[in-house]
Amino acid sequence: MHNVVCIKQVPDSAQIRVHPVTNTIMRQGVPTIINPYDLFALEAALELRDKFGGEITVVTMGPPSAEDSLRKALTFGAERAVLLTDRCFAGADTLATTYALATAIRKIGKDYGQPDLIFTGKQTIDGDTAQVGPGIAKRLQVMQLTYVVKIGALDLTARTIEAERRSEGGVQVLRTRLPCLITMLEATNQIRRGAMADALRAARAPIVKWSAQDAGVEDISKCGLKGSPTVVKRVFAPSARADKATLVEPSEEPAQALIDTIFKHQPKLEADLAALAGNV
Amino acid sequence: MTNVIKAPASSAAGRAAAKKELPEHFRAYKHVWVFVEQERGEVHPVSWELMGAGRRLADKLKVDLAAVVIGPEGEAARNAALQSFSYGANLVYLVADQVLADYRNEAYTKALTDLVNSYKPEILLLGATTLGRDLAGSVATTLLTGLTADCTELDVDSDGSLAATRPTFGGSLLCTIYTLNYRPQMATVRPRVMPMPECIARDPGRIILHSLDLIEADIVSKVLSFVPDRDSSISSLAYADVVVAGGLGLGSVENFELVRQLAAVLGAEHGCSRPLVQKGWVTSDRQIGQTGKTIRPKLYIAAGISGAIQHRVGVEGADLIIAINTDKNAPIFDFAHIGVVTDAVRLLPALAAAFQARLSPRLRDRVVSHDFRGAPQRRRGP
Numbered sequence: 107m108h109n110v111v112c113i114k115q116v117p118d119s120a121q122i123r124v125h126p127v128t129n130t131i132m133r134q135g136v137p138t139i140i141n142p143y144d145l146f147a148l149e150a151a152l153e154l155r156d157k158f159g160g161e162i163t164v165v166t167m168g169p170p171s172a173e174d175s176l177r178k179a180l181t182f183g184a185e186r187a188v189l190l191t192d193r194c195f196a197g198a199d200t201l202a203t204t205y206a207l208a209t210a211i212r213k214i215g216k217d218y219g220q221p222d223l224i225f226t227g228k229q230t231i232d233g234d235t236a237q238v239g240p241g242i243a244k245r246l247q248v249m250q251l252t253y254v255v256k257i258g259a260l261d262l263t264a265r266t267i268e269a270e271r272r273s274e275g276g277v278q279v280l281r282t283r284l285p286c287l288i289t290m291l292e293a294t295n296q297i298r299r300g301a302m303a304d305a306l307r308a309a310r311a312p313i314v315k316w317s318a319q320d321a322g323v324e325d326i327s328k329c330g331l332k333g334s335p336t337v338v339k340r341v342f343a344p345s346a347r348a349d350k351a352t353l354v355e356p357s358e359e360p361a362q363a364l365i366d367t368i369f370k371h372q373p374k375l376e377a378d379l380a381a382l383a384g385n386v
Numbered sequence: 387m388t389n390v391i392k393a394p395a396s397s398a399a400g401r402a403a404a405k406k407e408l409p410e411h412f413r414a415y416k417h418v419w420v421f422v423e424q425e426r427g428e429v430h431p432v433s434w435e436l437m438g439a440g441r442r443l444a445d446k447l448k449v450d451l452a453a454v455v456i457g458p459e460g461e462a463a464r465n466a467a468l469q470s471f472s473y474g475a476n477l478v479y480l481v482a483d484q485v486l487a488d489y490r491n492e493a494y495t496k497a498l499t500d501l502v503n504s505y506k507p508e509i510l511l512l513g514a515t516t517l518g519r520d521l522a523g524s525v526a527t528t529l530l531t532g533l534t535a536d537c538t539e540l541d542v543d544s545d546g547s548l549a550a551t552r553p554t555f556g557g558s559l560l561c562t563i564y565t566l567n568y569r570p571q572m573a574t575v576r577p578r579v580m581p582m583p584e585c586i587a588r589d590p591g592r593i594i595l596h597s598l599d600l601i602e603a604d605i606v607s608k609v610l611s612f613v614p615d616r617d618s619s620i621s622s623l624a625y626a627d628v629v630v631a632g633g634l635g636l637g638s639v640e641n642f643e644l645v646r647q648l649a650a651v652l653g654a655e656h657g658c659s660r661p662l663v664q665k666g667w668v669t670s671d672r673q674i675g676q677t678g679k680t681i682r683p684k685l686y687i688a689a690g691i692s693g694a695i696q697h698r699v700g701v702e703g704a705d706l707i708i709a710i711n712t713d714k715n716a717p718i719f720d721f722a723h724i725g726v727v728t729d730a731v732r733l734l735p736a737l738a739a740a741f742q743a744r745l746s747p748r749l750r751d752r753v754v755s756h757d758f759r760g761a762p763q764r765r766r767g768p
């Protein structure tokens with residue numbers, strides 16, 4: 107089978123700092139990583155390949171430096187990496203991103219075989235929208251299974267797949283048709299340690315680099331900033347609350363003192379709490 | 387280029403100049419819509435929260451607020467429609483069909499996009515739940531319009547555009563996003579981010595029925611089964627009145643038990659900061675914050691939590707925030723209402739005992755008096 111895994115290179119947000127005065131992101135030296143959610147997608151694809159054979163193509167849209175993330179993906183065992191990079195992609199919102207990625211995935215299908223499954227992570231840690239997966243599926247007119255916890259029976263002859271997906275109140279088990287786009291939920295698997303051979307191969311493997319034109323983009327106005335219906339108008343820091351916390355004075359009975367302060371602050375709360383505690 | 391981060395300041399500056407030039411065919415788009423999410427016959431409360439937000443937008447724009455109810459025919463859909471009026475809707479669009487019994491992207495996307503194309507709303511709001519996000523992404527792509535996820539604030543600008551504010555860069559900054567020249571302007575909001583509006587019995591308004599025009603044979607995906615969670619269907623943590631949470635400052639998984647015990651005394655739900663989930667001390671459904679649950683309790687007690695921005699955005703809606711932290715400079719004291727600078731491991735059991743004595747005087751005699759300086763880690767009896 108042929109599976110395509112979409113990944114994104116993101117700043118390691120654990121290390122992002124905002125400049126206290128200018129409110130801009132301090133970018134110096136922030137390392138980049140593969141969006142952690144995408145690794146669950148990649149591992150799911152790898153497990154299917156182990157079982158059914160075939161190939162995995164990883165694809166990303168990003169600046170030339172996103173090549174690092176693709177190489178990293180190769181070390182885990184993906185066969186092929188495609189970097190979609192072009193100035194015209196810059197500033198894309200989710201709609202413009204899905205246009206570019208869907209176009210590239212069509213081209214991947216033509217060049218390397220039609221994909222059976224297309225994977226994305228649940229969302230990214232820098233955008234947090236969870237919109238790109240469903241958007242790609244719609245653009246490609248394929249089925250979609252989001253928030254998948256487990257991939258079940260896969261029948262490549264009948265072209266069907268069963269999967270369990272998380273919903274608000276439980277787990278929904280569905281059967282649908284291939285090709286299908288899957289967004290994997292986090293903590294559903296753990297990315298493997300890549301094999302030594304893959305690490306060696308990844309260092310030298312050619313990365314397929316496509317400009318918008320190479321990928322078959324027909325309408326550049328649908329890409330990047332131009333193709334984005336949303337416009338970021340303002341970026342600002344959350345306002346600080348004027349008053350800091352009232353600190354409970356140290357005492358022999360701090361628990362008692364705290365409770366007294368709480369009920370002095372909000373006298374109504376005592377009855378509410380008593381009712382709640384009474385129900386325990 | 388070695389850096390992938392788009393500087394927010396410059397991108398904002400570059401795009402702030404973008405102008406509203408709404409094409410003629412979009413000018414007919416009017417009114418605010420809220421998608422009323424149902425799962426297995428139950429309306430997700432986030433839908434009513436959105437109704438409150440939608441009402442404010444509609445009033446500002448002087449337009450109608452409509453509820454969109456999509457689901458199987460029957461009492462549940464009818465009730466959802468009627469309830470929508472109580473939460474502030476002027477009218478309801480109802481698509482009721484047996485094939486909508488379970489949520490399936492294909493059928494729901496068709497139902498919602500057909501409605502939008504027929505009745506043309508200017509604003510469409512959905513809950514940022516698993517269902518809402520799955521649906522919103524598909525609908526926005528089908529309609530080729532803008533969608534802003536996980537908004538924390540919705541407002542209408544002087545020119546009538548929706549100003550959707552959301553956290554960006556891991557929550558360290560906020561940004562306001564517009565869909566200037568496409569319609570509808572779509573946004574999702576997470577549960578508990580908006581306050582729950584009052585439910586006031588009102589005479590039902592108009593219900594507009596719309597047919598789905600889809601038969602089961604047309605739908606590719608089949609639901610094989612549904613396994614409900616053992617907990618109640620709507621996360622009890624997000625909707626709890628009292629929440630007690632612990633963070634890394636507790637020092638050990640054993641000490642997290644103290645959080646659970648205090649929660650039990652208060653009839654509260656327990657929660658935690660993200661590192662505790664990462665360490666495997668607590669399950670991920672208990673995480674509070676930007677990538678966990680948003681809570682809005684009457685009382686929130688945070689023990690050994692520093693108050694990082696990603697945690698803060700999930701708890702700011704609480705009426706009263708109590709912070710227990712050994713570091714008087716911890717950022718949590720910047721947004722907590724009441725703070726105690728002390729060792730949470732010692733305070734939590736004393737607090738549990740004191741609350742119990744205070745709240746259920748009948749039990750007072752049975753509560754062993756607690757020495758605050760006593761052994762911190764010992765558990766109280768079963």
Ligand SMILES: Cc1cc2nc3c(=O)[nH]c(=O)nc-3n(C[C@H](O)[C@H](O)[C@H](O)COP(=O)(O)OP(=O)(O)OC[C@H]3O[C@@H](n4cnc5c(N)ncnc54)[C@H](O)[C@@H]3O)c2cc1C
Binds near residue numbers: 119633689692716
């Ligand atoms: C993209 C992204 C998303 C994130 N999402 C979330 C999220 O949803 N929720 C979330 O919580 N975090 C989230 N985080 C992590 C967040 O940035 C912080 O790292 C995290 O909240 C810190 O957890 P903590 O307060 O428990 O630990 P720490 O920051 O280590 O704080 C521990 C605190 O305990 C205090 N302390 C130590 N000993 C004691 C004691 N004996 N008694 C009392 N206090 C004591 C210390 O003074 C300190 O303030 C996210 C981070 C990123 C990058």
